Amino acid sequence: MEYILTTEDLCRDFKIGDGSTVSALKNVNIQIEKGKLTILRGRSGSGKTTLINILGALDKPTSGKVVFGGQDITRLSEKKRDGIRRYQMSFVFQSVALMSGMNAYENVEFGLRLAKYPYEKRDARVREVMKNVNLDKRMFHRPGEMSGGEQQRVAIARAIAHEPELVFADEPTAELDTNTALHVVKLFKDLVAEHGMTIVMTTHDPSMIDIADRVYTLEDGEIVE
Numbered sequence: 199m200e201y202i203l204t205t206e207d208l209c210r211d212f213k214i215g216d217g218s219t220v221s222a223l224k225n226v227n228i229q230i231e232k233g234k235l236t237i238l239r240g241r242s243g244s245g246k247t248t249l250i251n252i253l254g255a256l257d258k259p260t261s262g263k264v265v266f267g268g269q270d271i272t273r274l275s276e277k278k279r280d281g282i283r284r285y286q287m288s289f290v291f292q293s294v295a296l297m298s299g300m301n302a303y304e305n306v307e308f309g310l311r312l313a314k315y316p317y318e319k320r321d322a323r324v325r326e327v328m329k330n331v332n333l334d335k336r337m338f339h340r341p342g343e344m345s346g347g348e349q350q351r352v353a354i355a356r357a358i359a360h361e362p363e364l365v366f367a368d369e370p371t372a373e374l375d376t377n378t379a380l381h382v383v384k385l386f387k388d389l390v391a392e393h394g395m396t397i398v399m400t401t402h403d404p405s406m407i408d409i410a411d412r413v414y415t416l417e418d419g420e421i422v423e
């Protein structure tokens with residue numbers, strides 16, 4: 199077993215308006231296995247977003263470590279963390295954040311540009327990932343001309359196009375109907391099985407968890423068995 203990312207005693211406290219503190223994460227120790235689909239599950243408010251944001255270097259813990267590539271990335275400079283976010287990791291969010299003025303192809307191509315993907319390979323790569331997410335026939339549609347599930351698949355295509363080592367998805371199915379949601383999760387499963395990707399996804403939906411290689415359950419900021 200090869201772990202691509204591990205945490206050591208992660209804690210995250212939030213100070214709130216009245217001066218008190220919320221402990222959103224309490225000594226979280228998890229291991230993310232390379233080439234697998236890991237699900238972080240838990241009720242609303244259990245700490246899933248807080249945890250996935252820290253794993254993906256969008257936020258820093260109050261204490262504890264996130265070990266990725268042999269180093270504790272919580273201690274790196276913002277410049278280095280920005281580089282990790284841009285080139286080695288990527289995020290899919292609950293609300294699809296596509297550029298409404300660009301069609302699906304342009305949205306994915308734009309992501310490749312930001313990741314400095316080699317110019318001469320971009321066109322072929324966009325077409326390839328649009329196939330991977332089964333949207334090659336919708337490539338030139340704008341977000342407003344696609345269903346919610348299709349838009350989320352474009353967002354997934356954009357997240358995987360530059361071949362990041364790790365893809366994070368925070369409740370990517372929460373705004374989709376059950377059937378579409380299962381399709382999206384199945385797509386994650388295929389990307390893991392056929393393309394060797396490593397994906398970490400959060401969900402509050404128990405029907406999703408069967409498909410995962412590994413499940414961690416959060417309750418009040420703690421991992422429970």
Ligand SMILES: Nc1ncnc2c1ncn2[C@@H]1O[C@H](COP(=O)(O)OP(=O)(O)O)[C@@H](O)[C@H]1O
Pocket residue numbers: 212213214220221222240241242243244245246247248249
């Ligand atoms: N920026 C913040 N300021 C204060 N409290 C927060 C903040 N973000 C999250 N929390 C609190 O931390 C806990 C976990 O939140 P969150 O990680 O968003 O849970 P989930 O994603 O599982 O719904 C909740 O009690 C929430 O109110």
Ligand SMILES: [Mg+2]
Pocket residue numbers: 246247248369
């Ligand atoms: Mg959340």
